[in-house]
Amino acid sequence: MILLRRIWDHDLAWSFRRSPVTVVAAALTVICVGAALLAPWASPQDPFDMAALNLSDAFTPPAWEDKGMASYPLGTDNQGRDILSTIMHGARISLGVGIAAVLFALVLGVSLGLLSGYLGGRVDAVIMRIADVQLSFPAILIALLIDGFARVALPGDRHDELAIPVLVLAIGFAGWVQYARTVRGSTMVEKEKEYVQAARVIGRRPLAIMLSHVLPNVTGPVLVIGTIHIATAIITEATLSFLGVGVPATRPSLGTLIRIGNEFLYSGEWWITVFPGLALVVLVLSVNLLGDWLRDALNPKLR
Amino acid sequence: MPLLKLERVSRDFDVSPPWLNRVLDHEPRRILRAVDQVSLDIDKGETVGLVGESGCGKSTVARLIVGLYAPTEGRIEYRGRRLQMIFQDPYASLNPRWRVHDIVAEPIRFLGTPQKVEELLRQVGLSPDDGEKYPHEFSGGQRQRISIARALAGEPDFLVCDEPTSALDVSVQAQILNLMSDLQRRLGLTYLFISHNLAVVSQVADRVGVMYLGRIVELAPAAQLFSRPRHPYTRMLLDAVPDLGMSGRPRTPVRGEVPNPLAPPSGCTFHPRCPHANERCRREVPAFIDGVACHAVLEGRI
Numbered sequence: 001m002i003l004l005r006r007i008w009d010h011d012l013a014w015s016f017r018r019s020p021v022t023v024v025a026a027a028l029t030v031i032c033v034g035a036a037l038l039a040p041w042a043s044p045q046d047p048f049d050m051a052a053l054n055l056s057d058a059f060t061p062p063a064w065e066d067k068g069m070a071s072y073p074l075g076t077d078n079q080g081r082d083i084l085s086t087i088m089h090g091a092r093i094s095l096g097v098g099i100a101a102v103l104f105a106l107v108l109g110v111s112l113g114l115l116s117g118y119l120g121g122r123v124d125a126v127i128m129r130i131a132d133v134q135l136s137f138p139a140i141l142i143a144l145l146i147d148g149f150a151r152v153a154l155p156g157d158r159h160d161e162l163a164i165p166v167l168v169l170a171i172g173f174a175g176w177v178q179y180a181r182t183v184r185g186s187t188m189v190e191k192e193k194e195y196v197q198a199a200r201v202i203g204r205r206p207l208a209i210m211l212s213h214v215l216p217n218v219t220g221p222v223l224v225i226g227t228i229h230i231a232t233a234i235i236t237e238a239t240l241s242f243l244g245v246g247v248p249a250t251r252p253s254l255g256t257l258i259r260i261g262n263e264f265l266y267s268g269e270w271w272i273t274v275f276p277g278l279a280l281v282v283l284v285l286s287v288n289l290l291g292d293w294l295r296d297a298l299n300p301k302l303r
Numbered sequence: 304m305p306l307l308k309l310e311r312v313s314r315d316f317d318v319s320p321p322w323l324n325r326v327l328d329h330e331p332r333r334i335l336r337a338v339d340q341v342s343l344d345i346d347k348g349e350t351v352g353l354v355g356e357s358g359c360g361k362s363t364v365a366r367l368i369v370g371l372y373a374p375t376e377g378r379i380e381y382r383g384r385r386l387q388m389i390f391q392d393p394y395a396s397l398n399p400r401w402r403v404h405d406i407v408a409e410p411i412r413f414l415g416t417p418q419k420v421e422e423l424l425r426q427v428g429l430s431p432d433d434g435e436k437y438p439h440e441f442s443g444g445q446r447q448r449i450s451i452a453r454a455l456a457g458e459p460d461f462l463v464c465d466e467p468t469s470a471l472d473v474s475v476q477a478q479i480l481n482l483m484s485d486l487q488r489r490l491g492l493t494y495l496f497i498s499h500n501l502a503v504v505s506q507v508a509d510r511v512g513v514m515y516l517g518r519i520v521e522l523a524p525a526a527q528l529f530s531r532p533r534h535p536y537t538r539m540l541l542d543a544v545p546d547l548g549m550s551g552r553p554r555t556p557v558r559g560e561v562p563n564p565l566a567p568p569s570g571c572t573f574h575p576r577c578p579h580a581n582e583r584c585r586r587e588v589p590a591f592i593d594g595v596a597c598h599a600v601l602e603g604r605i
């Protein structure tokens with residue numbers, strides 16, 4: 001109870017309550033994430049269970065249209081899969097890939113940024129030149145390159161199995177630079193502070209100082225970048241999947257659903273692509289708004 | 304045998320612009336000599352003060368002694384058990400994300416000393432319960448006490464104090480100075496006490512070194528230095544403080560500016576500000592003889 005009270009009174013909570021947009025964004029994020037997490041149990045249908053599908057129900061429009069059916073609130077696709085269920089499962093994969101990619105980028109970027117900023121000299125020069133070069137390519141291109149390389153390197157049957165981990169690495173690798181640059185900058189400031197010198201006088205090793213002293217003091221901006229990056233990573237994944245190089249069609253993400261639905265857009269079955277598209281927009285937009293709010297709330301100077 | 308011996312210690316910093324800019328602008332390397340040929344002996348149990356205007360290299364000497372910087376030239380010999388350091392900025396010297404208990408416990412854990420955090424906090428005048436708090440919950444003076452407790456946790460016999468009271472209010476300064484001399488008596492500590500404030504140094508130091516642009520220009524027992532300063536720079540510093548030594552003298556502010564350390568004046572680097580400078584001063588670096596580095600003093604002119 002006291003803990004709840006303290007959370008409620010905290011500066012962050014206060015700035016949260018003052019921003020209606022953020023409250024709406026948070027609510028939408030919770031709904032999206034909740035629907036995604038609970039998909040296997042809460043979705044009306046298991047879209048991956050071939051036996052549960054009824055081909056004669058294919059192309060059913062949303063429930064409120066003339067030929068709609070109450071059991072398929074958002075209609076069905078060409079195989080008779082319930083759109084709402086595929087969206088819930090697709091969001092699960094999109095979110096999973098996005099979050100995993102962000103975690104990978106975060107760990108890689110924070111580690112390299114710490115090393116770069118703390119050690120300086122050649123290590124710093126090499127890491128930062130790599131970052132410069134990488135930044136001159138769009139993230140999507142880097143992810144495409146890595147994904148394409150993995151496709152060539154891995155035998156066909158292994159590829160489908162490893163498609164999701166490869167995608168996570170590709171998207172994550174395309175995004176480490178931002179973390180590294182931010183952490184490097186704050187590390188260079190922190191390492192000159194006297195508490196770091198005090199630790200050196202005691203005789204602590206550079207790695208110990210980086211992890212136990214510097215790291216806790218440079219994580220603030222990382223959380224903000226991470227939140228906003230989740231939205232970007234989901235978009236990147238959706239783009240790759242839309243282009244057909246992302247997740248395998250047997251485990252469709254929101255991007256895959258949009259691509260599949262796109263084929264039927266001009267024959268009038270708009271719902272197959274529009275609803276996954278809307279879900280993607282809502283998910284990305286609300287995560288993004290949350291990230292923006294977090295950035296402003298943690299650093300009033302940026303406003 | 305002195306506890307600590309600095310023998311002609313120098314330290315250079317490379318302050319050149321980055322390699323590419325340097326090549327493009329045809330600029331040479333730029334080397335800043337922050338400490339120049341400093342020799343100093345410190346005996347067990349004494350307090351040596353180091354004074355001088357900001358930027359003269361005091362902190363660099365401190366960092367050389369505790370090993371944060373390696374000397375570019377010269378030798379540092381330390382025959383004691385362990386050195387620890389107390390820093391100037393009470394807000395930057397404690398990790399804001401660590402509880403006080405963990406801050407004070409770090410040397411104990413890492414160096415394996417048999418100290419107790421609660422006991423250390425009590426020794427510096429804090430309550431053992433303060434260990435649960437974070438640094439931001441304390442005032443500047445209390446934070447400096449925490450810094451002292453952390454230093455003591457390493458069981459040092461030598462404490463390098465780099466302007467430990469410069470960031471504090473005058474009343475708090477006195478408390479911290481009292482605590483430090485108390486601890487010195489009880490634990491037999493040796494201090495190098497750095498300050499730009501002569502009044503503070505005159506209270507604590509047995510001997511005082513005066514630094515100018517990286518060099519020690521005068522070194523003498525405190526009583527002697529404050530009553531009969533010899534080097535013109537020491538005199539200028541003392542003239543700016545009315546109630547020290549030479550009673551009756553009017554207070555005159557410090558004249559001139561510290562020159563750019565990247566392009567120090569020729570000969571005696573103090574000559575552009577010195578009322579006794581002559582041709583020899585502009586040409587020849589005065590040797591440090593008998594506690595002072597000044598041509599005029601050695602020639603008997605002043």
Ligand SMILES: Nc1ncnc2c1ncn2[C@@H]1O[C@H](COP(=O)(O)OP(=O)(O)O)[C@@H](O)[C@H]1O
Pocket residue numbers: 316317318335336337355356357358359360361362363364564
């Ligand atoms: N790490 C460093 N890199 C470059 N220059 C430095 C560094 N540390 C000190 N200096 C320079 O050395 C000179 C002496 O500095 P410092 O020892 O901090 O003086 P003080 O403590 O007496 O104010 C100054 O000119 C300062 O700019």
Ligand code: SF4
Pocket residue numbers: 534535536571572573574577578579580581584589596597598599600
């Ligand atoms: S050597 Fe000359 S310039 Fe330097 S302090 Fe002495 S008198 Fe002044």
Ligand SMILES: [Mg+2]
Pocket residue numbers: 361362363465466
């Ligand atoms: Mg200093």
